[in-house]
Amino acid sequence: xxxFKIIFTGTMGSGKTTAIASISETEVVSxxxxxxxxxxxxxxxxxxxxxxxxxxxxxxxxxxLYGTPGQKRFExxxxxxxxxxxxxxxxxxxxxxxxxxxxxxxxxxxAGLIEDTGAVIGVTCTDKGPGPAxxxxxxxxxxxxxxxxxxxxxxxxxxxxxxxxxALFSYLEAAAR
Amino acid sequence: MDxxxxxxxxxxxxxGLSQEEEQKIFDVLFALGSxxxxxxxxxxxxxxxxxxxxxxxQEGRAAAEQFMLVPERVLxxxxxxxADLSHGRFxxxxxxxxxxxxxxxxxxxxxxxxxxxxxxxxTVAASVQAAKQAPGNDRLVDLLHxxxxxxxxxxxxxxxxxGLPRLVLSPKAKKVLSDKPWEDLKSFDFSTSVEVQGVSVGxxxxxxxxxxxxxxxxxxxxxxxxxxxxxxxxxxxxxKTYKLSRWPEFGTIDFTPQFLKVMSYLSKHAxxxxxxxxxxxxxxxxxxxxxxxxxLCSYLASAPSDDLARGPIVPTEAVQEKRGLFNRIRxxxxxxxxx
Numbered sequence: 372x373x374x375f376k377i378i379f380t381g382t383m384g385s386g387k388t389t390a391i392a393s394i395s396e397t398e399v400v401s402x403x404x405x406x407x408x409x410x411x412x413x414x415x416x417x418x419x420x421x422x423x424x425x426x427x428x429x430x431x432x433x434x435x436l437y438g439t440p441g442q443k444r445f446e447x448x449x450x451x452x453x454x455x456x457x458x459x460x461x462x463x464x465x466x467x468x469x470x471x472x473x474x475x476x477x478x479x480x481x482a483g484l485i486e487d488t489g490a491v492i493g494v495t496c497t498d499k500g501p502g503p504a505x506x507x508x509x510x511x512x513x514x515x516x517x518x519x520x521x522x523x524x525x526x527x528x529x530x531x532x533x534x535x536x537x538a539l540f541s542y543l544e545a546a547a548r
Numbered sequence: 549m550d551x552x553x554x555x556x557x558x559x560x561x562x563x564g565l566s567q568e569e570e571q572k573i574f575d576v577l578f579a580l581g582s583x584x585x586x587x588x589x590x591x592x593x594x595x596x597x598x599x600x601x602x603x604x605x606q607e608g609r610a611a612a613e614q615f616m617l618v619p620e621r622v623l624x625x626x627x628x629x630x631a632d633l634s635h636g637r638f639x640x641x642x643x644x645x646x647x648x649x650x651x652x653x654x655x656x657x658x659x660x661x662x663x664x665x666x667x668x669x670x671t672v673a674a675s676v677q678a679a680k681q682a683p684g685n686d687r688l689v690d691l692l693h694x695x696x697x698x699x700x701x702x703x704x705x706x707x708x709x710x711g712l713p714r715l716v717l718s719p720k721a722k723k724v725l726s727d728k729p730w731e732d733l734k735s736f737d738f739s740t741s742v743e744v745q746g747v748s749v750g751x752x753x754x755x756x757x758x759x760x761x762x763x764x765x766x767x768x769x770x771x772x773x774x775x776x777x778x779x780x781x782x783x784x785x786x787x788k789t790y791k792l793s794r795w796p797e798f799g800t801i802d803f804t805p806q807f808l809k810v811m812s813y814l815s816k817h818a819x820x821x822x823x824x825x826x827x828x829x830x831x832x833x834x835x836x837x838x839x840x841x842x843x844l845c846s847y848l849a850s851a852p853s854d855d856l857a858r859g860p861i862v863p864t865e866a867v868q869e870k871r872g873l874f875n876r877i878r879x880x881x882x883x884x885x886x887x
Contacts, residue, residue, distance in 0.1 A: 375873070394881060428876045494799075506763070509794045518792055518815040520808075523799040533883050538798075538808050540874040545812035545827075547869075 376435040377539070378453050379422075380481065381462030382473045386495045386526025387438040388422045390462060393529040394536070395424025395436055421452060449480055458539045459490040462526065465502035470494070471511050478515060485517070489542040493524040493535050559591030560653075562600040564608025565626065569644050573600065576649045588653055598622040598656045600640065613721050613758045617703035618749050622656040686741045688712065689775035692768065693783050693844060695719055695744070702746040703754060709742030711735070715767065716747065716757050723761030725753075730766060738775040765845050769801045772844030778833025780821060781840045784848070789818040791851035796842060805883075806830050810838045818851035 379387045392399045400423040422438030437452050439445070453459065461477045463470050474492065478485065494508065508521045520538045524531035560577075562570055577588055593599060599615045602608040604627045616623050616636070623637045626644070636659060640652045688707065695705050699719045707715040713728035713736075726733070747753060772781070780786055792814040798807070809828045813819060821839060825832045842848045877883075 396880075426877065426880055428880055430876070432873075432876070434877055504763075505797050505799060513794060518794060520795040520798065520811070520815075533881060534798075536881070537805055537878070537883055538812075540878070541805070541808040541812035542815070544809075544871055544874060545816045 372431045372433065374433045374435060376437055376456045377458055377460065377536075378437050378439060378456045378481075378484070379460045379462065380439040380449065380477055381493075382464050382467060382470075384467075385462035385464040386493075386524075387462055390460070390493070390526040390532045390535075391422050391424040391436045391438050393527065393532045394426070396427065397425050399424045399438075421448065443476070446480060453481060453484045456484060456488065458488045458543050459484050460535050460539060461490055461492045462524075463492060463494050463508075464496050465494050465523075466496040466499035467502075471503055471507060474508060474511055478511075478517065485519075489539065489546055490519055491535050491539045491542065492519055492521045493526070493531070494521060495524060495526050497523045557589040558598065559596040560588045560598040560600065560656075561591055561593040561596035563593065563611040564602030564605045565600065565644075569626075572644050572646060573649055576646050576653065579646075580650070580653070588657075596621075598624065600624040600626060600652070602626045610755075610758055613723075614755055617718055617720055617754060617758075619701045622659050624652045624656065686743075687775060688736075688738055688740070688742045689771050689781060689840075689844065691742060691744045692771055693781075696768075696844070696846065700746070703749055704747035704751070704757060706745050706747060706753075707742050708745075709740050711737060711740060712742055716753055716761075717764060717767065718754075718757055718761070719764070721758060721761070722764045723757055724764050724767045725757045725761045726767075730762075733767070733770060738771060763797070763800070765797055766800065768845045769796065769841050772841035773837050776837055776840040778836055780836050781843070784821075784839060784843050786821050788850055789820050789823070789853040790814065790839065790843070790848045791818040792842065792847055793849045794847055796845065796847055806834060807838060810835055811842070814839075814842070814848070818853050 379391055381387050388399060388401055421440060422436075424436040424438075426434045426436070428434065434457075437456075439449050439452050459481055461474065461481070463474050463477075467473060481490070484490070492508065492512075494505065496502075505521055505523065512519055512521070520542065522531070522534055522538065524535060526532065560573075562573060565573075574590060577590055580588070588598070593611060593615065596615075598621065599612060601612040601615075601623065603612050603625050608626075612623055612625070615621060621636060624640050625637060626640045627642055638652055638655050640648055688709070691707065695717075696719050699705075703720065704716055704718040707717070713726040713732050715724060715726055717724040775781060784790070792811060795811060795815065796803075796807075806828075810824055810830060813824050813827055817823070819827075821832065821836055824830075824839070825835045828835065839848065
């Protein structure tokens, strides 16, 4: 039996826990605590170590879905969690004050994983007021010479999360060549 | 210094700034004028050659976009950390200082180094004519490709034709306006001949295009996708290798797993049409249509092949293994298999 893992990362409130829950066949184990950083986000709880979901394939292989904690003070966990991962899903909350700068944080911190495997970017909360257009996300990627797909998604919708995974799998298959 | 050597002042306007900031600009212009360096005068945006705008506010952003539709103008962007600093655009950080304002004016002055840079009416007419090739090559896709390649200094173009919504588009602003719902475009016969005409500066349609227009790929993607009927369009060469320069905006256009497969391969490898077809297992006609769409949107760039020996591209054992794993995950999650 083999185990694989896919990492979901992004800012607090971007929908990582929700996205994992929408596709995990096991109940998501969530290490939530009361959110003390309400200046960053008004949600009541936040992930302090990681979220954990899984999918068991027909032959018994398991795909682990890990959600990294979003707050910057937990970034030491990001490298630990991403070791050996198949790929990365970055979720960005478009309603935050500086979502493009948020994206840069994750592109920089996961640069090694992105280089070795690949990533897709899901932009959430695009309906919550004006935020950068998708073109501006692509500009950020262009500045870093990264050619990655960006999708506007609703993390609560399974179909949207599956779209991200399909894009990630296609990308990883192309990279393997 | 005699009067003939003093350059005629150009107009400069400001949008979206505070009263205090505008006063600072006045002060700098006055100081320059009193030193005999009057190259700029404060004026209405209609007569301005340069604009200082806060593009983080709607008013400033809209004014800037319309202003820069006309070539040979300068935009000084205030307050936008990710300003597009392409040709003719300069950034001015807040808080505005007299020194920084002076530097921006100096840069803007330097930009206007060649007199007569505004295109003459003859040039404009020739550009519109060039956008319409000989009969037989006046399909929407051909004309679109022409104006995207060379807009002749015109701010916008109007496309009309039987069954075609009236389209107004600006290659520079990357926006398009349709007088009918976008759904109507799906029933359009893309082989139909269409007409194009240029839009002059000051046309009342321009502000509406900027405010209400959609991103240009709303038009370019379906036009590229449905015009080739399985054959590469003239702006692509079957013998050349291409690579994706950026992903299409799949959030706003329809896509299938096949699209993702083709775009993924082109994002990682410089490839010919045959390469992509061989690797993906997708019908050559479908791959050609997708490359046409990406090409018209300027998402594809000609790139040297990354294969030292150009042999046939076949999926390796590594990719077969990956496909096997991902297909099992797809199966488990109810996603479509991609082969």
